[in-house]
Amino acid sequence: MTDGYYNSKKTDDICEDVCGEQTSRGALTMSRLRCMFRGLDMKTYLFVFVFIPLFIFSVYLHGQKITYFLRPIWESPPQPFNVIPHYYNENVTQETLCKLHGWGIRESPRRVFDAVLFSNEVDILTIRWKELYPYITQFVLLESNSTFTGLPKPLLFSSNRQKFEFVEPRLTYGMIGGRFKKGENPFVEEAYQRVALDQLLRIAGIEDDDLLIMSDVDEIPSAHTINLLRWCDNIPPILHLQLRNYLYSFEYYLDSKSWRASVHRYRSGKTRYAHFRQTDLLLSDSGWHCSFCFRHISDFIFKMKAYSHYDRVRFSHYLNPKRIQDVICNGADLFDMLPEEYTFQEIIGKMGPVPRSYSAVNLPAYLLNNAEDYKYLLPGNCKREGG
Numbered sequence: 001m002t003d004g005y006y007n008s009k010k011t012d013d014i015c016e017d018v019c020g021e022q023t024s025r026g027a028l029t030m031s032r033l034r035c036m037f038r039g040l041d042m043k044t045y046l047f048v049f050v051f052i053p054l055f056i057f058s059v060y061l062h063g064q065k066i067t068y069f070l071r072p073i074w075e076s077p078p079q080p081f082n083v084i085p086h087y088y089n090e091n092v093t094q095e096t097l098c099k100l101h102g103w104g105i106r107e108s109p110r111r112v113f114d115a116v117l118f119s120n121e122v123d124i125l126t127i128r129w130k131e132l133y134p135y136i137t138q139f140v141l142l143e144s145n146s147t148f149t150g151l152p153k154p155l156l157f158s159s160n161r162q163k164f165e166f167v168e169p170r171l172t173y174g175m176i177g178g179r180f181k182k183g184e185n186p187f188v189e190e191a192y193q194r195v196a197l198d199q200l201l202r203i204a205g206i207e208d209d210d211l212l213i214m215s216d217v218d219e220i221p222s223a224h225t226i227n228l229l230r231w232c233d234n235i236p237p238i239l240h241l242q243l244r245n246y247l248y249s250f251e252y253y254l255d256s257k258s259w260r261a262s263v264h265r266y267r268s269g270k271t272r273y274a275h276f277r278q279t280d281l282l283l284s285d286s287g288w289h290c291s292f293c294f295r296h297i298s299d300f301i302f303k304m305k306a307y308s309h310y311d312r313v314r315f316s317h318y319l320n321p322k323r324i325q326d327v328i329c330n331g332a333d334l335f336d337m338l339p340e341e342y343t344f345q346e347i348i349g350k351m352g353p354v355p356r357s358y359s360a361v362n363l364p365a366y367l368l369n370n371a372e373d374y375k376y377l378l379p380g381n382c383k384r385e386g387g
C-alpha cells in the first residue's frame with residue numbers, strides 16, 4: 001500500500017465525520033462542497049498545482065517543437081519540383097553534356113553575372129568566388145551597414161577587400177545604408193536590399209540573355225554547372241539549383257533539398273532578384289549549401305542575431321559560446337528546433353543530431369587546395385576559434 005492510498009483514506013474519514021453532523025439544507029450544501037474539496041487527495045492537488053503548470057511551462061519552452069511536430073497536420077507539402085537529371089563527368093565533352101540534357105551547344109558561351117547580398121561570410125565568399133571565377137563576367141556584391149534585423153553591421157567586405165584582389169577587375173561593389181526601422185519584420189529590410197541589388201546589376205552592365213545567378217553567399221553552384229548553363233542553347237529561362245545541404249561544415253551533410261538558388265536568362269524590366277520559388281524546374285546535384293559554416297564562434301553569434309529568423313533565439317543562453325561549440329561538435333541544432341518537414345516519417349527520421357560524414361569527395365576545389373587554411377570546414381575539425 002502506498003502513502004497516497006493512506007492519505008486519501010484518512011481524508012475520506014475526516015470528511016465523513018464532518019458531513020454526518022450537518023442538519024440544515026444550506027449548511028449541508030456548503031459543507032458538501034467543502035467535503036468535495038477536502039475529498040481531493042494529494043494526487044489531485046499535485047496534478048492541479050504541479051503538473052498542469054509544468055505542462056504549460058514546457059509548452060512555452062518547446063512550443064516550436066510541438067507546432068513543428070504537428071506540421072504534417074496543419075500544412076501540406078509544397079508542390080514537388082520537376083527535377084531535371086544532371087549529367088557530368090570531367091572527361092565528357094561540353095557538346096555531349098549539352099546533348100545529354102536535351103540542349104544544343106552554342107558558338108560562344110553566355111556572359112554570367114553572380115550577384116549576392118553580403119553579410120559576414122568572408123571565407124565562404126572566397127571559396128564561392130574561387131569556384132566560379134573562370135566562368136563569371138561580373139561579380140556583383142552589395143553590402144549594407146544594417147542586418148536584416150535592423151542591427152548596425154560593420155562593412156566586412158569593404159574591410160576585407162584586399163583578400164578579394166583576384167576578382168577586382170570583374171567586381172561591381174555597392175554599399176547601401178540601412179533604414180534602421182525598429183520592430184519591423186526583417187523580411188522588409190531584406191526585400192529593400194534585394195531591390196538595390198537589381199539596380200547594382202544594371203550598373204554592372206547586365207544585358208538580355210546574360211545568365212544571372214541569384215543565391216545567398218553560402219549557396220555555391222559548382223563550376224561545371226555554370227559552365228554547362230553558359231554553353232548550352234535552349235536552357236529554360238529560369239532554373240532552380242538543387243544543392244547539397246551542409247550544416248556548420250562539410251562534415252555534417254543534411255540532405256540534398258536546398259532549392260532556393262536559381263539561374264536566370266536575364267530579361268531587362270522583367271527579371272527581379274528574388275530568393276523564393278520562381279519555377280517548378282530544379283536541376284539536380286548542382287553544388288553546395290553550407291549553412292552556418294563559420295570560422296569563429298563570434299560569427300555564429302552575429303549570424304544568429306542578424307538572421308531574418310531572429311525570433312528563433314528564444315533564450316539568451318542560446319548565444320553562449322560554450323553552448324554553441326558543443327552544439328557544433330554534436331551536430332545538434334543551434335535553435336533547438338525540430339526539422340522543418342512535412343511528413344511524420346521525415347520529421348522522426350531527422351530528429352536528433354546530424355550524423356558525421358567522412359566524405360570530402362567532390363567539394364569545391366579551392367577548399368581542398370587550401371585545406372590547411374579552411375580545416376574547420378573539413379571532416380574531423382569541429383572545434384572553432386573562440387571569441
Ligand SMILES: *[C@@H]1O[C@H](CO)[C@@H](O)[C@H](O)[C@H]1NC(C)=O
Nearest residue numbers: 088089090091092093094096
Ligand atoms: C579522360 O580522357 C583522356 C583523353 O581522352 C584519357 O586519356 C583518360 O584516360 C580519360 N580519363 C578517364 C578517367 O577516363
Ligand SMILES: *[C@@H]1O[C@H](CO)[C@@H](O)[C@H](O)[C@H]1NC(C)=O
Nearest residue numbers: 144145146152153176177178
Ligand atoms: C549607414 O550608412 C549610411 C549611408 O552611408 C549612413 O548615412 C549612416 O550613418 C550609416 N549608419 C550606421 C549606423 O553606420
